[in-house]
Amino acid sequence: MIIGSVSEDIKVEKRVALTPEILKKYKTLGLKICISKGYASHIGFSDSEYQNEGVEVLNNKEEVILKSNILIQMGIPSNDDLKLLKENQTLIGVLNPYNNEEKLKNLISKKVNCFSLDLLPRITRAQSMDILSSQANLAGYKAVVDSFSIFEKAIPMMMTAAGTISAAKVLVVGAGVAGLQAIATAKRMGAIVYATDVRMASKEQVESLGGKFLTVEGADNLETEGGYAKEASIEFKKKQEDLLKETLKKIDVIICTALIPGKKAPVIIKKDMIEEMQSGSIIYDLAASQGGNAEFTKPNEVVDYNGVKIVGEKNILNKLPVSSSNLYSKNVFNFINNLYDKEKKQIDLNFEDEIIDKTNVRFNGN
Amino acid sequence: MIIGSVSEDIKVEKRVALTPEILKKYKTLGLKICISKGYASHIGFSDSEYQNEGVEVLNNKEEVILKSNILIQMGIPSNDDLKLLKENQTLIGVLNPYNNEEKLKNLISKKVNCFSLDLLPRITRAQSMDILSSQANLAGYKAVVDSFSIFEKAIPMMMTAAGTISAAKVLVVGAGVAGLQAIATAKRMGAIVYATDVRMASKEQVESLGGKFLTVEGADNLETEGGYAKEASIEFKKKQEDLLKETLKKIDVIICTALIPGKKAPVIIKKDMIEEMQSGSIIYDLAASQGGNAEFTKPNEVVDYNGVKIVGEKNILNKLPVSSSNLYSKNVFNFINNLYDKEKKQIDLNFEDEIIDKTNVRFNGN
Amino acid sequence: MEIDPFIFRISIFILSIFVGYYVVWSVTPSLHTPLMSVTNAISSVIIVGAIIAALAGSDNEIFQISSIFGFLAIILAAINIFGGFLVTQRMLQMYKKKKK
Amino acid sequence: MEIDPFIFRISIFILSIFVGYYVVWSVTPSLHTPLMSVTNAISSVIIVGAIIAALAGSDNEIFQISSIFGFLAIILAAINIFGGFLVTQRMLQMYKKKKK
Amino acid sequence: MSANLSATFYLISGILFILALRGLSSPETSRQGNYFGIAGMVIAIAVTFLAIGNFGLGFIVVLIFLLVGGSIGAFIAFRIPMTAMPELVAGFHSLVGLAAVFVAIAAFLKPEAFNLGIVGNIKLASLIEMSLGAAIGAITFSGSIIAFLKLRGIMSGAPITFKGQHILNLFLGILILVLIFYLCKTQMSNIFWAIVIISFLVGVLLIIPIGGADMPVVISMLNSYSGWAAAGIGFTLENTALIITGALVGSSGAILSYIMCKGMNRSFFNVILGGWGASEQNSTSTSKEQKPVKNGNADDAAFLMKNASSVIIVPGYGMAVAQAQHALREMVDALKKNGVKVSYAIHPVAGRMPGHMNVLLAEANVPYDEVFELEEINNDFSNCDVAYVIGANDVTNPVAKSDPQSPIYGMPVLDVEKSKSVLFVKRSLSPGYAGIDNDLFYRDNTLMLFADAKKMTEEIVKSL
Amino acid sequence: MSANLSATFYLISGILFILALRGLSSPETSRQGNYFGIAGMVIAIAVTFLAIGNFGLGFIVVLIFLLVGGSIGAFIAFRIPMTAMPELVAGFHSLVGLAAVFVAIAAFLKPEAFNLGIVGNIKLASLIEMSLGAAIGAITFSGSIIAFLKLRGIMSGAPITFKGQHILNLFLGILILVLIFYLCKTQMSNIFWAIVIISFLVGVLLIIPIGGADMPVVISMLNSYSGWAAAGIGFTLENTALIITGALVGSSGAILSYIMCKGMNRSFFNVILGGWGASEQNSTSTSKEQKPVKNGNADDAAFLMKNASSVIIVPGYGMAVAQAQHALREMVDALKKNGVKVSYAIHPVAGRMPGHMNVLLAEANVPYDEVFELEEINNDFSNCDVAYVIGANDVTNPVAKSDPQSPIYGMPVLDVEKSKSVLFVKRSLSPGYAGIDNDLFYRDNTLMLFADAKKMTEEIVKSL
Numbered sequence A, B: 001m002i003i004g005s006v007s008e009d010i011k012v013e014k015r016v017a018l019t020p021e022i023l024k025k026y027k028t029l030g031l032k033i034c035i036s037k038g039y040a041s042h043i044g045f046s047d048s049e050y051q052n053e054g055v056e057v058l059n060n061k062e063e064v065i066l067k068s069n070i071l072i073q074m075g076i077p078s079n080d081d082l083k084l085l086k087e088n089q090t091l092i093g094v095l096n097p098y099n100n101e102e103k104l105k106n107l108i109s110k111k112v113n114c115f116s117l118d119l120l121p122r123i124t125r126a127q128s129m130d131i132l133s134s135q136a137n138l139a140g141y142k143a144v145v146d147s148f149s150i151f152e153k154a155i156p157m158m159m160t161a162a163g164t165i166s167a168a169k170v171l172v173v174g175a176g177v178a179g180l181q182a183i184a185t186a187k188r189m190g191a192i193v194y195a196t197d198v199r200m201a202s203k204e205q206v207e208s209l210g211g212k213f214l215t216v217e218g219a220d221n222l223e224t225e226g227g228y229a230k231e232a233s234i235e236f237k238k239k240q241e242d243l244l245k246e247t248l249k250k251i252d253v254i255i256c257t258a259l260i261p262g263k264k265a266p267v268i269i270k271k272d273m274i275e276e277m278q279s280g281s282i283i284y285d286l287a288a289s290q291g292g293n294a295e296f297t298k299p300n301e302v303v304d305y306n307g308v309k310i311v312g313e314k315n316i317l318n319k320l321p322v323s324s325s326n327l328y329s330k331n332v333f334n335f336i337n338n339l340y341d342k343e344k345k346q347i348d349l350n351f352e353d354e355i356i357d358k359t360n361v362r363f364n365g366n
Numbered sequence C, D: 001m002e003i004d005p006f007i008f009r010i011s012i013f014i015l016s017i018f019v020g021y022y023v024v025w026s027v028t029p030s031l032h033t034p035l036m037s038v039t040n041a042i043s044s045v046i047i048v049g050a051i052i053a054a055l056a057g058s059d060n061e062i063f064q065i066s067s068i069f070g071f072l073a074i075i076l077a078a079i080n081i082f083g084g085f086l087v088t089q090r091m092l093q094m095y096k097k098k099k100k
Numbered sequence E, F: 001m002s003a004n005l006s007a008t009f010y011l012i013s014g015i016l017f018i019l020a021l022r023g024l025s026s027p028e029t030s031r032q033g034n035y036f037g038i039a040g041m042v043i044a045i046a047v048t049f050l051a052i053g054n055f056g057l058g059f060i061v062v063l064i065f066l067l068v069g070g071s072i073g074a075f076i077a078f079r080i081p082m083t084a085m086p087e088l089v090a091g092f093h094s095l096v097g098l099a100a101v102f103v104a105i106a107a108f109l110k111p112e113a114f115n116l117g118i119v120g121n122i123k124l125a126s127l128i129e130m131s132l133g134a135a136i137g138a139i140t141f142s143g144s145i146i147a148f149l150k151l152r153g154i155m156s157g158a159p160i161t162f163k164g165q166h167i168l169n170l171f172l173g174i175l176i177l178v179l180i181f182y183l184c185k186t187q188m189s190n191i192f193w194a195i196v197i198i199s200f201l202v203g204v205l206l207i208i209p210i211g212g213a214d215m216p217v218v219i220s221m222l223n224s225y226s227g228w229a230a231a232g233i234g235f236t237l238e239n240t241a242l243i244i245t246g247a248l249v250g251s252s253g254a255i256l257s258y259i260m261c262k263g264m265n266r267s268f269f270n271v272i273l274g275g276w277g278a279s280e281q282n283s284t285s286t287s288k289e290q291k292p293v294k295n296g297n298a299d300d301a302a303f304l305m306k307n308a309s310s311v312i313i314v315p316g317y318g319m320a321v322a323q324a325q326h327a328l329r330e331m332v333d334a335l336k337k338n339g340v341k342v343s344y345a346i347h348p349v350a351g352r353m354p355g356h357m358n359v360l361l362a363e364a365n366v367p368y369d370e371v372f373e374l375e376e377i378n379n380d381f382s383n384c385d386v387a388y389v390i391g392a393n394d395v396t397n398p399v400a401k402s403d404p405q406s407p408i409y410g411m412p413v414l415d416v417e418k419s420k421s422v423l424f425v426k427r428s429l430s431p432g433y434a435g436i437d438n439d440l441f442y443r444d445n446t447l448m449l450f451a452d453a454k455k456m457t458e459e460i461v462k463s464l
């Protein structure tokens, strides 16, 4: 069996699905690999690095797509590329079925097996393939590093002969995977970190990282069975607003990570709150692509509102492409490892397996 | 007595010599203050913030210069502004006498008292006015935050379900004030930090921050009595090179801070060393304005050499203007506090005082 | 002015109680089990009484009823003495720091 | 089978040594000074001997030379007893935790 | 041998016993302590022979008995598995108790031999002493037997309680005292026998209501009893060695059981008066604590780790919750000072976010080269002496390897169970994130340290 | 009063003394311990009166003497300043020693009164005992006098040594033994007097070579001597209370001096044999240690801070070098648990880079609101009980406020000297960055804790 991967459109996506680190592991599975020329050179991995590990570097994307049994990508390929796919080929990536329904229906009708890793169930066994975790984790880290680099003051407390710089106060909205890593990173830098979330379990988690949890009093636990958040009640939202408004007066940097799966991101940082903030503060909105947690967030833009900078980052991991690609390739490998039947040397569409079943893209139950 | 300060050329200098924080202290000395319009609005301090503390905001720079007895600035004012200064006025700032000899001689001949704070002796009593320390400290911090934000990998070690990200390795060249803060900051973020310096005392200091000191064997202690570095011998340089070349293979980020007062910065990271470095690595050169510690450093440019990014930052504190202005104004205040005679309500040119004597700009002994 | 030896014995008794009290407080908890086993072994000094009982009277009386109790007591105590000390020894062997 | 009382006394002596040994090991260092002063006070039980010496013989003998030594010893020991215990008391007062 | 000389030697033997106990106070001197004990015993026995001065037939018979008993003892000592230590000690206690009873009986039957008067007219003090000795000996005997049976598993470890138990015990105790009084008055041998028999009964009654978990305390208490019995006999025989040793063993045993109660956080009186408190506890805790766990304290943990040659630390979410990273680092430092090799094993999903453990360990300045990921270190567990699992749970759960039904099946886990001993620091037996029970808690080589992770680690540092 | 009864009471009084010492083992029970001691003493005296049974003139005279002595003692006890404690104890010792000598003399002069035979034919054992008692008592007396004089400053604290000192001491010691032997043989009173006089001399010779710093050890040793003397007399008088107490005091004093030596890192034998080691040390260390510093250990520090109501921590470069921040945080946590208010005072230039201390404290997770800059906290020192200065030096140096010549003149410094006690943790008396001596080390309210900052802090945590 041959695994293939072609260059992404590096204007929107710098990450790749195959990094040199993982190649050895594919070899042990007995899989061949081919990639298109200049596949990852934009992030410092030269073709020769791949060739050294036995990867075939083909001249253009078409060759790769035609040759491979499994095509692994980061995002969904362009329409041109998709046209080349045919029966029994398998496509694995973050296909985002809700936004790409048309394209995918097309593929499915061609009997191409499509697996979208964003559909992965959050079960223990799937942790090693969990791209949401691996990528959100890095996003949380990077959001902090980036916002601190934009911020015009120093973060940690410094008592010096020329006076004291007091520690910056950071608020993390949403303490999921990204939020927790953001808390940890900000804490490391010496910031005073606050966090808020709708799930009760996150309080202990925030505190386990040295953050302070802003508890909305009388709040229900808005956690689904899968560990995700439910949409909050109006009453809850009101209480959360009041609490935040008070807190925000002293906050220097806000990192937004609150998401509700399958819905628009909740708008948590409202206009009136932003007006209370000090000039020079930063709102770094990781939820930008889902609409943002702050009122003025615009994806991939920096909005200046009364001196408060609102940074809407759509794909922050483009700023950390090496680490994120490494983790993503590992996730994909683990997924293929589960999918591939070493005896029969082919993929095994065992829909009894929750992981395979849930990630397989089907519409209306087909 | 009236203290004045006019806007700097914000294209090259974003810092200011007077921030709202310090105004109260001037008041207690009984000094009046005037500034020019829009003085610090570019860093978020509105004129009204100053006015609230009793500062007179004048419409243009001329008025300020004419009105004030002491003019405090960050850098040396423009020629136009300097022309307005006349006998018995005092100018305080970082005047950089070696580069601005012409201008200053002119002023001195007009009997303008010029004090350049970069000439401050490094004695204990002067610590609170020591702008080199206060600014270098922030520079060291910012260099790390900035380079980490540019770096395409994550810094801290993370063992995750999708594999391990190993900790980044950072080398700090020169463990003076900036270097030590860089070590501390990088260490905080979870990097493995190495440092090198020519002064023996710095070994203990580096270790006191959790860094690893690269000891050049058989090195003499190249420390002057003032605590600065002397230029190294050829033999020493050779040994240092060999040691660094070996180390650099695994280093991800280099922060350069090595300086020798009054001389060009030593070139420590040579071409052949850079060639050994991994693609994607960063060299962040704080010594850029003095020529740089790395071979390809260009001030205010990012040079890409074989995938290694060499960032030459000339005035990094423009990226951290608020904190650095706050500390600078405090330094200036402490200096004036020492200079000003509260009884006589005028400045007291007591040249017995080492601080006043050494900072006063005179050429050829006048 | 002769003092009844009983008073002396009581003194000795009480002082020994103090000694016992203090000795044990200073024992590290991990040695509690060996300590128990060694005190157990020591408490078989009762064998002294057993021997006296067994040998009371002349040789031809040795199988009198009282002597027989003595002999039985000797066996019991002897089991204890040997068993107790040896088992302690074995336990302490375990506590020996491994050579590295 | 009478045992010389001396043997008993030796036993008592030795056991007391053990008790003294252990008692002190468990004292916190900060109490060492009060400990010294209290043992000093205690060691003036020698007054018992002094009293016996002073009152040896009948009333009209009390100013005999040996009795005089007894009386002197009484004074010395008494100074010690009162002084020792009181000073200890004062010291311990200092160690009382302040009320907050 | 003169009475004075033998008294002196008995004193020496008593002192040797003190030194024996003193030696046990630290592992370094402990073996020496044991030798002191042996020396004391040899002297006591030898002096007894010399004092009697009869080296005829009787002496030889005694020697034979001694050797027979000794061989049996030695045989048991060598054969017994180390794990059966507690029941062995209990068994041995019963022997001492019975021996005390026998000696008392012998003295009662033939007081002349001991200089106590003659049958029917035994000295009052001696009579009191010997009946007390016999009674305590008998209680020790039957009590130890019950303890032995419970520990051996022959009898159920569950406390056996019935109404009026305490009143019955009290009544029997008073009865014994009354009988002793009458014995002194009438010198009737039947009363003596009655005392012995009732005492046997009391021993049984005292121990049956005490649960298996409290047995170590009970054994130590019985130890104490056997000491008092010996002291009683010592007074009868006017033997200093017996008095000293008896008092020593008596008080040390009592203190030891007190210390052990404190260590286990149990009330001394509840344990000793067995069943006082038990009735209330039973109802709530029986169903949950079906499977027995081994419960340790900081000292045990410190001891185990100090004497290990390699220790692997397995941190989990509980370490983060307790913010125990700094204390943990301290503990590791202390261990390293003791020459122990220590490494950290980080499971990829330990904690609640990727890299959770790394952040915390870095904060505590743990050098990166001591931190290993699962794949690097998993094989090392089989060569390691102690795995110190601090607030981790799911990531060690072997069910992930064995039970396809389990929600965590297929997750790689750290093979902590392969190390010689596993220490689990957590607050209770409750499960972790995945909500499933962890079989390791109940394993033989596991010691549970129930406490907040930070507190426990700090205490271990103190004990190191 | 019958001999048995009084013996019993003496026993009780001995036991009360044991309990007295036991009480001193912890601050909570210490006062209770003192009461036990008083009770024991009262019983011993009362029993003696009752045993003699003579309540005539003699009794009254004795009472008067008792009261006179008692008043003097009480007067001294109330008047003496607390700082003079060591010399007071030394003075008191001398009294006990002298009392022992007097009792021995009385017994020698009038043995009938004590049942020891008659003059010229005193029982052998008693004679040995009383001459030993007298000799030890005499040594205690003259030794204590010397110690008292040295401590009081009347005599120089410097060790007085001369060649052959040890040989002379040895010779005198043997001489005493030989004289005792002849005394037993001849019962000549002159020999007895000679023994007493030579012993006085020995006492002086033993103590003069010991330096002032070692005096606490010496006092405790003399304490021990006085105990042995009492025990000797106890044997003479066949008095259990004296024997028990003497042995108790004797052994506890000896152990105490051993413990104190260990605590001060001095060799026990060097101190006791005074001057053995001194000769070598002297040459090197005299010039430097001109000014005396108070030297403490972890236990002292722990005790002081535990009982403080507020503590201010002053970290400096030494904390960074030792990487003591984590241990420090632990210490503060422990203190806070004890209800002590703790804050950190950060000097603007503490360490070697701006914000040096902040980085490290943040690493150790010290909450920001416990960290204060100089201006915020400098006034709080005067209200604080203990300033814990850990590896800081220049930033506390008051010379910056007073001496315009000093290189650090004009730098604001932390006014640590205003707090009730100052603890300085550093490795030696060497100066800091500025290279100047710090006057605070020699202040009365300063206790120096010479050690690596991390080690010391860890030890304090252990003692808390």
Ligand SMILES: NC(=O)c1ccc[n+]([C@@H]2O[C@H](COP(=O)([O-])OP(=O)(O)OC[C@H]3O[C@@H](n4cnc5c(N)ncnc54)[C@H](OP(=O)(O)O)[C@@H]3O)[C@@H](O)[C@H]2O)c1
Binding pocket: A124, A127, A133, E315, E316, E317, E318, E319, E321, E322, E348, E349, E350, E351, E352, E353, E354, E355, E356, E390, E391, E392, E393, E394, E395, E396, E425, E426, E427, E428, E429, E430, E431, E432, E433, E434, E451, E452, E453, E454
């Ligand atoms: N790493 C990730 O990205 C991630 C994200 C989400 C979920 N997870 C899941 O989280 C789990 C991680 O495993 P784990 O072993 O680290 O944690 P765990 O299985 O959740 O176990 C943590 C244990 O720590 C104990 N604990 C809690 N607080 C404590 C305290 N203060 N002192 C002492 N013990 C304390 C708890 O027991 P007591 O209550 O008895 O004390 C609990 O059993 C895995 O199931 C993983 O799938 C991981």
Ligand SMILES: NC(=O)c1ccc[n+]([C@@H]2O[C@H](COP(=O)([O-])OP(=O)(O)OC[C@H]3O[C@@H](n4cnc5c(N)ncnc54)[C@H](OP(=O)(O)O)[C@@H]3O)[C@@H](O)[C@H]2O)c1
Binding pocket: B124, B127, B133, F315, F316, F317, F318, F319, F321, F322, F348, F349, F350, F351, F352, F353, F354, F355, F356, F390, F391, F392, F393, F394, F395, F396, F425, F426, F427, F428, F429, F430, F431, F432, F433, F434, F451, F452, F453, F454
């Ligand atoms: N903050 C800055 O930006 C900066 C920059 C340059 C210079 N300085 C200067 O540095 C000084 C700072 O004052 P400071 O009080 O923090 O430091 P300091 O005056 O230099 O004193 C540090 C003390 O720590 C002790 N020490 C060193 N290692 C130790 C260890 N492992 N354990 C215990 N003690 C240890 C040393 O005494 P022992 O050797 O006896 O142990 C030393 O006296 C000032 O003079 C300041 O002017 C500051």
Ligand SMILES: NC(=O)c1ccc[n+]([C@@H]2O[C@H](COP(=O)([O-])OP(=O)(O)OC[C@H]3O[C@@H](n4cnc5c(N)ncnc54)[C@H](O)[C@@H]3O)[C@@H](O)[C@H]2O)c1
Binding pocket: A122, A123, A124, A127, A130, A132, A133, A136, A173, A174, A175, A176, A177, A178, A179, A196, A197, A198, A199, A202, A226, A227, A228, A229, A230, A232, A257, A258, A259, A260, A261, A266, A268, E352
């Ligand atoms: N079992 C596993 O293997 C596994 C793996 C990874 C993550 N998880 C769990 O999945 C859960 C979700 O993690 P995620 O990062 O993917 O979540 P997410 O990205 O969907 O959401 C981010 C966070 O935003 C919060 N949020 C939503 N609405 C909010 C509001 N109105 N106000 C404040 N906060 C709001 C959510 O509660 C969540 O914590 C977490 O509990 C995580 O621990 C489990």
Ligand SMILES: NC(=O)c1ccc[n+]([C@@H]2O[C@H](COP(=O)([O-])OP(=O)(O)OC[C@H]3O[C@@H](n4cnc5c(N)ncnc54)[C@H](O)[C@@H]3O)[C@@H](O)[C@H]2O)c1
Binding pocket: B122, B123, B124, B127, B130, B132, B133, B136, B173, B174, B175, B176, B177, B178, B179, B196, B197, B198, B199, B202, B226, B227, B228, B229, B230, B232, B257, B258, B259, B260, B261, B266, B268, F352
């Ligand atoms: N006494 C005070 O009040 C005071 C205040 C601040 C700083 N200082 C001291 O002043 C000294 C200098 O500090 P600075 O930051 O201003 O120095 P700097 O900016 O002049 O130089 C930075 C560092 O580069 C090092 N360096 C020079 N040549 C080098 C080479 N070839 N290789 C490697 N390293 C080289 C220097 O040793 C110095 O540590 C330090 O010792 C500092 O502690 C003292």
